[in-house]
Amino acid sequence: MSRTFASDNNSGAHPAALVAIAEANDGHVHAYGDDPWTVRGVRAVRSHVGESAEVFFVFNGTGANCTGLSAVLRHGDCVISAATAHIATDECGAPERLTGCKVLTVPTSDGKLRPADVEPLLAALGVEHHSQPRAISISQVAETGTIYTAEEVRALADLAHAHGMYLHMDGARLANAAVALGSPIAAFTTDAGVDILSFGGTKNGLLFGEAVCFLAQGLGDRFKFERKSGGQLASKMRYIGAQFAAVYGSSVWFECADAANRMAAKLAAGARAAGVEVLWDPRANEVFALLEPDVMRHLQAVADFYEWEPRGEKMIVRWVCSWDTTDEDVDAFVAAIPAASGGTS
């Protein structure tokens, strides 16, 4: 099937992930992670988030977010997120089901949470009638395609820690953020005070597999029970470990994210040049644009993409580039804009 701009989940796996799986398919090893491939995968992740991080592989992003948060949430607690956060909008209530706790959302202008958004909610602390804020969750890249700087992450971490709370990061597109920021992953995670990190694999070239990383000492002490009781323990874990080792233990992760980001930048520039209003500031692999409905439909026929939400008469749409998006893909799409736009005039 031809490439679209619908989702980085629609792209396949990078060849390096496939090769790694084939190599790992060698005889018998212990199940459930006590195998050399998992060890290598953990080592690869630690090379990005620090040697003292506790790293656990799980199947998918929802599983990573929900079990990771559950490790610190108790009955009556809540997690604070942006209203646009994946945990709030796109996990079908898995956080509530798996943690038993509330996700308390705040509207934001650009999908990024700031201390001033969170502070008013902290009045609930200590009052037994209100869910107790126990974690702040941010997405890096945010669901709007925006990126937190290390300083912005640190400000939220400091706020969280000052109130006995934890900072959780949904890093489904962590690699894209690192490339965009031009900094190591640790700079805006471990070093910026993140406590719990969903370290993304699937959207950046893996077939499947994410990692839950506990960056603060001790938080992961009993996570293996959290993971197993949450249905997220892979029996043949070597296949996740091997992929992480191959992609995040080499330069493949960077190349994948860099390619996706560059194509998104090219797409944004091309769309703007063609007169399309591009929202927020696309720095990673997602571009949000404001289109007339007719233009949207014409362009979706060229290469599929999703509607995000209406704004007045127009529609905000999302274009996502993947590790395998090509210059030709972008060129063809951008080239189609004028005709599509003409269709509405």
Added chain:
Amino acid sequence: MSRTFASDNNSGAHPAALVAIAEANDGHVHAYGDDPWTVRGVRAVRSHVGESAEVFFVFNGTGANCTGLSAVLRHGDCVISAATAHIATDECGAPERLTGCKVLTVPTSDGKLRPADVEPLLAALGVEHHSQPRAISISQVAETGTIYTAEEVRALADLAHAHGMYLHMDGARLANAAVALGSPIAAFTTDAGVDILSFGGTKNGLLFGEAVCFLAQGLGDRFKFERKSGGQLASKMRYIGAQFAAVYGSSVWFECADAANRMAAKLAAGARAAGVEVLWDPRANEVFALLEPDVMRHLQAVADFYEWEPRGEKMIVRWVCSWDTTDEDVDAFVAAIPAASGGTS
């Protein structure tokens, strides 16, 4: 790593699964199951359990069991299983966490549940103080290596249905049972009255992936929300679908299970000939034997395996054969028994 008798989760994937994954790694497709590979995988599963079955892929066996059961359990309900059932002993409480319901266990002589085991528990029906039996769960192959005949399954299904309950089957080793019974899978599932089936993939040659099958009409109507809120929805689902299509849409599934079963039979026969007491009647790919502790330790040094539970001074041990277990593996292990046994005299 050399092959052991520890677990069929320790074996790798059949080459056909790897080839299928490589073939499915072709450009972009819709995520979350709306892709041709998932369609083929569903078709392959339906070829075993009937065209009207509703089939949903999930990541692993615990996920399959818990979300499948959750589809029919309501607050205050319970599921009845053998005390040895995987859902009762080896899922770290995931059923309780994911369903909010109790797993009510019954001791059995051989790991198989019979109507007479269940009937006394049905006195709870209608009494608000007691958890309400809503499902009976059996494992095929049972955790003791024993197998339910189609008639035995039917008897439990009839009992369940007569009381407004459902019959769930944990089919992690479904293929091994089919081969051992010499009958199609449908014969002891769909045709025998099973309502909800965890259709096993991982233990029979896949890298990962199981299927939840609703064999009774309507039970799966809202399962997609159950699956997503349970953290079991794969974004790049094509890789699960492709494996099922390759393994269960061909003769590979049979060859894998048949090989494992034959090696187990050979192992049981060899052990018996060497004077070892083999428990129950190993007809699938698991052999349970009673060993002196010293003999056990000697043999574990030859090829690893797990202790099951003590019986008096001796230990019941479990030997599991996989799709890739060879005659040489078995011969070498059996040949070591006399010396190991001599070590204790």
Added chain:
Amino acid sequence: MSRTFASDNNSGAHPAALVAIAEANDGHVHAYGDDPWTVRGVRAVRSHVGESAEVFFVFNGTGANCTGLSAVLRHGDCVISAATAHIATDECGAPERLTGCKVLTVPTSDGKLRPADVEPLLAALGVEHHSQPRAISISQVAETGTIYTAEEVRALADLAHAHGMYLHMDGARLANAAVALGSPIAAFTTDAGVDILSFGGTKNGLLFGEAVCFLAQGLGDRFKFERKSGGQLASKMRYIGAQFAAVYGSSVWFECADAANRMAAKLAAGARAAGVEVLWDPRANEVFALLEPDVMRHLQAVADFYEWEPRGEKMIVRWVCSWDTTDEDVDAFVAAIPAASGGTS
């Protein structure tokens, strides 16, 4: 302790409730509701909501809301409420914990939910990534002191039913609403399409006790298990039944609510005459007023009340009248306003 305007939970019980309890304290009766007092209590509630209603007593409002909603919510579902709803803000996440589902909130101008608030959220229906709206929950009286007319309730019920959803009403102050509307309770509950009703007792003269009423056929079929597994089954239920029979099987409920509403109207009028801005339209027993912080503190020293939320430099405060609030209570408070206000000039 002297009466305040802090909460109708701060008032005691009406003497009729105490007398009823003393009368019910007569020898042995079956526990758990199979007793004549519970029968009479159910009869009293049914006299307000219809003979075919299924009525179950529980301990408190949070218990009533959460178990009542849980009866219709499944994994992956959500309930839609106003952002100010008690279930969203004042139950410490009990709905999420007890139902496993999300409470999806909508900002409103006056605490009342309208079809136009709900409709945009229904786009989620059928999409597996999003929590599935399964119930709309409204509070009557709303947490802002406003009241739904029967027509407004009906409009929400119609919307809910058109989408396979249910309408839940948190009727903690149901009696106050009935008195304010000058209509029978059934007019804006059963007859207006409400499916599940938390029928309030505690805030209207009882010591403790609420009723969960299923007004649509069949919804309560297995509620007894929901109630018991939710920890809301009273062993000596006769003491709840007797109170409901005494208060809601006579005119006491009306007298209590009428008294509270009249004192609130008097308080609102007095405050307005003294120059205080009263918000929304206080028709039941709650008055919301906008005060300078200094004025607020002066008045809290006269008779305690709670801050609701800041609005600019001022504070919105809540004054609640109870069944036992007296003219003297209101007169004294209103008389203190000028001096308190002078304190800030």
Added chain:
Amino acid sequence: MSRTFASDNNSGAHPAALVAIAEANDGHVHAYGDDPWTVRGVRAVRSHVGESAEVFFVFNGTGANCTGLSAVLRHGDCVISAATAHIATDECGAPERLTGCKVLTVPTSDGKLRPADVEPLLAALGVEHHSQPRAISISQVAETGTIYTAEEVRALADLAHAHGMYLHMDGARLANAAVALGSPIAAFTTDAGVDILSFGGTKNGLLFGEAVCFLAQGLGDRFKFERKSGGQLASKMRYIGAQFAAVYGSSVWFECADAANRMAAKLAAGARAAGVEVLWDPRANEVFALLEPDVMRHLQAVADFYEWEPRGEKMIVRWVCSWDTTDEDVDAFVAAIPAASGGTS
């Protein structure tokens, strides 16, 4: 209704509890426990379990057990109890629903758990596939009418603490145990190492109300959120506090339990003298006897009681005495035994 031997939940409230409620019904006090009656109730409970105990009132026994246990259980944990424990058999799965955790049961000879029953289950500790034993729960009085000595409690507490676990006591009939043991409540709770105690009220003369006591430092730190999110926070808490103050802050608790125990002893002696086999050793207020079905039915017509479970052709029945059971009640019942027994010969 005349008194029966069915349940101590069938008896009414002691007059002292009613008087206390009437006295507490005095004007406005803060809701949710910030009132003088709750303070007095807490003081009364502390006079039995120690000044440093953290004491929280809840509605009922199921609520007390489930929220108390939930305070120490995390996902993947389990609580170990006797197979006959109320939490395992008579709470309709509320523990699983409210804690998300498994109740792991052990068969016992007499309803009492002993270290040797628990030890084999501790092999699960640290193994991620198995629910992690985190608490041992015992009932004092046990559901079979038997009583733990302080030494027996201590042995279980030591075992629990040696493995990082907690000892929970379901003290629904705590008072009866204290009277039977002739010792202060603290002797077999706080001083014997109990960490979490459900301190019973309802079965010993209250209308409703139990207390969750944390006897080990720090365990109750965030229990108020556990209680509220579990639906167990009473708004007009003064009525629970006042009852505890009246009954447990005086000699009433002792008189109630002593009366019930003495009547049970008399009943057991009378039944034995009439040739009935009495099981276990009835020392508190419950007597278990083995009856022919015909005898049972004759006697149930004299004064109702419940069947416990069949034993061969006979039935084990339970006779419970309450604080208000009289000598005449027992005499009349015992006098009926010969005729009832004759009916079967």
